[in-house]
Amino acid sequence: xxxxxxxxxxxxxxxxxxxxxxxxxxxxxxxxxxxxxxxxxxxxxxxxxxxxxxxxxxxxxxxxxxxxxxxxxxxxxxxxxxxxxxxxxxxxxxxxxxxxxxxxxxxxxxxxxxxxxxxxxxxxxxxxxxxxxxxxxxxxxxxxxxxxxxxxxxxxxxxxxxxxxxxxxxxxxxxxxxxxxxxxxxxxxxxxxxxxxxxxxxxxxxxxxxxxxxxxxxxxxxxxxxxxxxxxxxxxxxxxxxxxxxxxxxxxxxxxxxxxxxxxxxxxxxxxxxxxxxxxxxxxxxxxxxxxxxxxxxxxxxxxxxxxxxxxxxxxxxxxxxxxxxxxxxxxxxxxxxxxxxxxxxxxxxxxxxxxxxxxxxxxxxxxxxxxxxxxxxxxxxxxxxxxxxxxxxxxxxxxxxxxxxxxxx
Amino acid sequence: xxxxxxxxxxxxxxxxxxxxxxxxxxxxxxxxxxxxxxxxxxxxxxxxxxxxxxxxxxxxxxxxxxxxxxxxxxxxxxxxxx
Amino acid sequence: xxxxxxxxxxxxxxxxxxxxxxxxxxxxxxxxxxxxxxxxxxxxxxxxxxxxxxxxxxxxxxxxxxxxxxxxxxxxxxxxxxxxxxxxxxxxxxxxxxxxxxxxxxxxxxxxxxxxxxxxxxxxxxxxxxxxxxxxxxxxxxxxxxxxxxxxxxxxxxxxxxxxxxxxxxxxxxxxxxxxxxxxxxxxxxxxxxxxxxxxxxxxxxxxxxxxxxxxxxxxxxxxxxxxxxxxxxxxxxxxxxxxxxxxxxxxxxxxxxxxxxxxxxxxxxxxxxxxxxxxxxxxxxxxxxxxxxxxxxxxxxxxxxxxxxxxxxxxxxxxxxxxxxxxxxxxxxxxxxxxxxxxxxxxxxxxxxxxxxxx
Numbered sequence: 001x002x003x004x005x006x007x008x009x010x011x012x013x014x015x016x017x018x019x020x021x022x023x024x025x026x027x028x029x030x031x032x033x034x035x036x037x038x039x040x041x042x043x044x045x046x047x048x049x050x051x052x053x054x055x056x057x058x059x060x061x062x063x064x065x066x067x068x069x070x071x072x073x074x075x076x077x078x079x080x081x082x083x084x085x086x087x088x089x090x091x092x093x094x095x096x097x098x099x100x101x102x103x104x105x106x107x108x109x110x111x112x113x114x115x116x117x118x119x120x121x122x123x124x125x126x127x128x129x130x131x132x133x134x135x136x137x138x139x140x141x142x143x144x145x146x147x148x149x150x151x152x153x154x155x156x157x158x159x160x161x162x163x164x165x166x167x168x169x170x171x172x173x174x175x176x177x178x179x180x181x182x183x184x185x186x187x188x189x190x191x192x193x194x195x196x197x198x199x200x201x202x203x204x205x206x207x208x209x210x211x212x213x214x215x216x217x218x219x220x221x222x223x224x225x226x227x228x229x230x231x232x233x234x235x236x237x238x239x240x241x242x243x244x245x246x247x248x249x250x251x252x253x254x255x256x257x258x259x260x261x262x263x264x265x266x267x268x269x270x271x272x273x274x275x276x277x278x279x280x281x282x283x284x285x286x287x288x289x290x291x292x293x294x295x296x297x298x299x300x301x302x303x304x305x306x307x308x309x310x311x312x313x314x315x316x317x318x319x320x321x322x323x324x325x326x327x328x329x330x331x332x333x334x335x336x337x338x339x340x341x342x343x344x345x346x347x348x349x350x351x352x353x354x355x356x357x358x359x360x361x362x363x364x365x366x367x368x369x370x371x372x373x374x375x376x377x378x379x380x381x382x383x384x385x386x387x388x389x390x391x392x393x394x395x396x397x398x399x400x401x402x403x404x405x406x407x408x409x410x
Numbered sequence: 411x412x413x414x415x416x417x418x419x420x421x422x423x424x425x426x427x428x429x430x431x432x433x434x435x436x437x438x439x440x441x442x443x444x445x446x447x448x449x450x451x452x453x454x455x456x457x458x459x460x461x462x463x464x465x466x467x468x469x470x471x472x473x474x475x476x477x478x479x480x481x482x483x484x485x486x487x488x489x490x491x492x
Numbered sequence: 493x494x495x496x497x498x499x500x501x502x503x504x505x506x507x508x509x510x511x512x513x514x515x516x517x518x519x520x521x522x523x524x525x526x527x528x529x530x531x532x533x534x535x536x537x538x539x540x541x542x543x544x545x546x547x548x549x550x551x552x553x554x555x556x557x558x559x560x561x562x563x564x565x566x567x568x569x570x571x572x573x574x575x576x577x578x579x580x581x582x583x584x585x586x587x588x589x590x591x592x593x594x595x596x597x598x599x600x601x602x603x604x605x606x607x608x609x610x611x612x613x614x615x616x617x618x619x620x621x622x623x624x625x626x627x628x629x630x631x632x633x634x635x636x637x638x639x640x641x642x643x644x645x646x647x648x649x650x651x652x653x654x655x656x657x658x659x660x661x662x663x664x665x666x667x668x669x670x671x672x673x674x675x676x677x678x679x680x681x682x683x684x685x686x687x688x689x690x691x692x693x694x695x696x697x698x699x700x701x702x703x704x705x706x707x708x709x710x711x712x713x714x715x716x717x718x719x720x721x722x723x724x725x726x727x728x729x730x731x732x733x734x735x736x737x738x739x740x741x742x743x744x745x746x747x748x749x750x751x752x753x754x755x756x757x758x759x760x761x762x763x764x765x766x767x768x769x770x771x772x773x774x775x776x777x778x779x780x781x782x783x784x785x786x787x788x789x790x791x792x793x794x795x796x797x798x799x800x801x802x803x804x805x806x807x808x809x810x811x812x813x814x815x816x817x818x819x820x821x822x823x824x825x826x827x828x829x830x831x832x833x834x835x836x837x838x839x840x841x842x843x844x845x846x847x848x849x850x851x852x
Contacts, residue, residue, distance in 0.1 A: 050619075051618050051619040051620070052619055052620055053620070071738070104738075105735065109736070113632075113653070114631060114632070115606065115630070115631065115632070116600055116632065116653065117600075118606070121600075121603075121606045121607050121610055122610045124607050124610075125607050125608070125610035125611040125613075125614060126610075126614060128607070128611055129611060129614045129615060133535060133536045133688075134535060134536075134688045134689055134691075134692040135536060135538070135692060135696075137689075137692050137693065137696050138696075139696050139697055142693050142696055142697055143697065145599075145600055145603075146599050146600060146653070146655040146656075146833075146835075147598075147599070147600050147601075147632060147653035147655070148599070148653055148654045148655035148656075148657075148658075148661075148833060148835065148837060149655075149835055151654075151837075152736065152833070152835040152836065152837060155736040155738060155836070155837075156736075156738050156835070156836070158738075159738045160736060160738065161735055161736050161737065161738060161748075162734075162735060162736065163664065163734035163735055163736065163837075163839075164734075164735075164736035164836075164837050165652060165654055165661050165664075165665070165734070165837075166652075166653045166654060167650060167651065167652060167653065167665075168598065168601065168631075168632035168633055168651040168652070168653035169633050169649070169650055169651050170631045170632070170633050176650060180665065180668065183668050183672055184668070187668075187671065187672070189668075202610070203610055203613050203619075204606060204609040204610035204613060204622075204630065205630075207609070207610075207612075207613045207619055207620050207622045208609060208622060208624075208627040208630060209627075210620045211454070211458065211620055211621075211622050211623075211624045211627065212451070212454060212624050212627060213454060213470045263648055263649070263650075263674070264590065264646055264647060264648070264649075265594075265637070265640040265645065265646050265647065265648070265649035266640075266646070267589070267640035267641050267644055267645055267646045267649075268641060269449060269451075269641070270451070270628035270634070270637055270638065270641070271451055271627075271628055272449065272450060272451070277646065280590075280646075288674075308450075396631075396633070397628055397631045397633065397634075397637065398628075398631060398633040398634065398636060398637025398638075398640070398649070398651075399637055399640060399641070399649070400633055400636075400637065400649050400650075427560065428560075428625065430556050430557050430558070430559075430560050431556075447557075451624060451625055451628070452625065454624040454625075455561075455623065455624045455625035458621070458622075458623060458624050461621070462621055465617070
């Protein structure tokens, strides 16, 4: 039993990272992509964008789950489930964990998502149009549709028998998953939790964000004065969270420690972020993680690249950190907005910043926004830095804010 | 003259529905945000419905001007033409 | 369970009506014919009946403001949230609003909202001529986000998409939040809407019974808070556990679930023979039947609690309805809720009725 300090009775280590992204798959490729400021979006290929004025997205090119998967029959699962399963496999391999039947019950999976198997929704809609009614829905898509199957795909792939839960808290969902996973390990409900998220590029989200005026034409430029919005993107990501004593006992490499997280809800508007509420979420995260603002060396931003998000996020940082906030960069400048996976990729970036001593850049940045010209967005080039504590922001439709805090081992 | 007034009443209906008020509650000059609790999403919805109804494209930059019903009529008239 | 969690309020919306009494009356009848749904939608339906709350009128219930663009699932959930808060007498003010959270179970949110959004891109003059105001409905956390706005809840807010074990997933999540002290009370529930989309899903996947819809929400909080505030304890959540069964052997899955049940009973300090009511997932197929029988084989005096014959197949909300039925039926005894999904997720919870709960 722990109080609201959130650190719980057991410390929680990050021992494995499994990114499947448009700038690289696996921790090595992804990490060098971050360092190089690689941009992973391009002209849409997964659906026909004819008629859309904007036609760019961050698809994972030529994604093939086959070579990585060991147990999962990929054909029985949707694209987002496949992302989740591959990410989970990579995270477990990176951690050097073998899951056997004896300890399978102690391994849980928590995955976050915005739209689950959104590409199947596109297919169902097309079937309904073709058939002139919903009677045209095909059983293949319907069977694979439930969002639960993102976590389930990962559990199935790993042979993990602990709880298998998908959290659908939109664009902060991976942080929710990491937070829940952290708790499960901290209180002893699990020894290992594979936590992350997945989403797929789809037609309807592209249309929706375009219609809201939130979709950029071909580039994402967070924190730049002339930023024009997001690019939808996709991928899967997983972190291996493990009881610290267990990790030490088996001589595992520990990237970082999960210090804790904070979550709250704006409860004001479904799509417009609220700076005060975000600031409050930062304070909650700091309190739960047992850190002070001045101890934080790097903020991995939510940084969607919309006028309103970046303004609210910067304002909240100013409220909490005062005149000298730490550098804050947005990796969405490189990946686009991977929705439910976004804060999971952010967590990997934050953890790598700690473990490898560099700050990922904000790509496409050229002109400071006069409303927050004090901000250091780590423009365009990564740079070496000592990061002891990193904060990873995640905000979402529905006002679902969740911020995770990671730290270096003493 | 008759045509523009009909158009205004059509617009009033669209706006009233999006702002969740009766058409007779929606005046020509009251500010959508101040009086009817509009927000950016509802403003875009109004724009979208107008575009659909009149089959025109109105840039989102015009939203800043569409603060009340009269202003909406003005903007729409420029794009729908006469 | 170390945090000693109790239920102090419930809100139920289902085909039988709004409020727990309507559900109780419907369940007392055992089976109940499904209402005529032909007037509900203009789309072709697989059959003329279904367990929908046919006269549900969100605007009449919640007012005009903020209800025009709501999808059906969100509307149902909002009403259930309101009912649960009212029964518990939980007042949301500036002091409590950051400490009352939400965990809501779902399968895919509102399938109608997302699928029709996609459909609109295919049939509109131009693919981007979609309704901006409907876009928030396409995200799966719409109902919980809207509930937060309507009731001013700024605490933890989570949507748990575990499908057929949607309610158990949300219950486990909420229990963790309370155990960790992130909130002082959780509104925990699940929702599923009835639309042409869900009706056709049910039909195409050849599921038994008829499709239904429901939202059921419960106030869950540490006993100390309830006692301090003088709120009536309806029951105690004595234990909950979740797991996953990789592979698809139903016999193995049934044994695992039976083991899970005996585990939670042990944690709750209850003997299997004391279990008076058992609500288990109502079968979609022969495998489910087998799993269900194996799960409760060791509970000799447990009476089954079923909701499908009276209220339809309510997907993620089925477990929440069963939980409400357990609160009703098991008011003076011990009940278990056990569920599993076709993929292999499972969970079990022990509910101790109020007489036992009050003296515990």
